[in-house]
Amino acid sequence: MNKLTTEERARILHLLCEGQSIRAITRLTEVSKNTVTKLLIDAGKACMAYHDANVRNVKSNGIQVDEIWSFTYAKQENVATAKAAPDGAGDTWTWTAIEADTKLIVSYFVGGRDGECAIWFMDDLRSRLANRVQLTADGHKAYLEAVEGAFGGDIDYPMLIKIYGASPESAKGRYSPAECTGAHKERIEGSPDLANVSTSYAERQNLAMRMHMRRFIRLTRAFSKxxxxxxxxVALHMTYYNFVRIHLKLRMTPAMAAGVSDRLWEIGDIVAIVEAAEAKPAKRGSYKKLAEEISN
Structure with a gap:
């Protein structure tokens, strides 16, 4: 069986990270869809493991968290009538925690939008921080119990509660997100600095995800199956965003700004961790267990 060269792998991963769909990549590179998908899976697994091991003891003054919606196989209202819908079909939410100063994605989680997923997400975030932080979330009620369980009283925790109204475009029959008509800040725990209560960086990161991952773009056929x-x-994007892509304002990568990396990565460095993972096979069943956890 022919094996992709390091240069071919780097090109495919770069195209994935810059928002190309899998079918578009097959046309551009003349590589089969199954080969591109397998490389995505291998890269995702390697990036998950690298992030888990290396994004630790992050020093931060402020963390912003948010969730971004997408769907798998079919939209939630169509799952019941969809043919052969797999486990996990329907609404899929990606939870992200971004460091306000360095723009580092400290933690991310893919799952539902319920309290259990919030607990998983906050427990993971807490394990990666080196100091007490101010954590800003929106008004999603699932955060209340999750933050209390993960941090207890060792956190400054305000909520930014936004009020939404219908978009004028929606009345014309066009898709448009709800319009924010107001917001107020609410102290939940600790002594937060209300002047710095914001989720703007987290929301800007949501835009970066939609621009860099074709499966997140609304009204597309390139959604996840x-x-x-x-x-x-998502794991591949987070590693690319943290370690490879230079932040325009910082003039360096978020990982360099946060002290997680001492150099600028290239896309070839992601290929290197994929090849290192191939050289050291995981224990049997470990990836299956990971997939089951994600599905649940």
Whole structure:
């Protein structure tokens, strides 16, 4: 069986990270769809493991968290009538925690939008921080119990509660997100600085995700068909965003700004961790277990 060269792998991963769909990549590179998908899966697994091991003891003054919607296989209202819908079909939410100063994605989680997923997300975030932080969330009620369980009283926790109204474009029959008509700040725990209560960086990161991952773009045919592959695509994007892509304002990568990396990565460095993972196979069943956790 022919094996992709390092240069071919780098080109495919770069195209994935810059928002190309899998079918578009097959046309551009003349590589089969299955080969591109397998590389995405291998890269996603390697990036998950690298992030888990290396994005630790992050020093921060402020963390912003948010959730971004997408769907797998079919939209939630169509799952019941969809043919052969797999486990995990329907609404798929990606939770992100961004460091306000360095723009580092400290933690991310793919799952539902319920309290259990919030607990998983906050527990993971807490394990990666080196100091007490101010954490700003929106008004999603699932955060209340999750933040209390993960941090207890060792946090400054305000909520930014936004009020939404219908968009004028919606009345014309066009898709448009709800319009924010107001917001107020609410102290939940600790002594937060209300002047710095914002979720703007987290929301800007949501835009970056939609621009850099084709499966997140609204009204597209390139949506995820399996929730596991969706999670792997997210993992690849997060490593690319943190370590490879230079932030325009910082003039360096978020990982360099946060002290997680001492150099600028190239896309070839992601290929290197994929090849290193191939040289050291995981224990049997470990990836299957990971996929089951993501699906649940």
């Amino acid at each position: 399996k929730v596991e592959n969706h999670a792997y695509a």
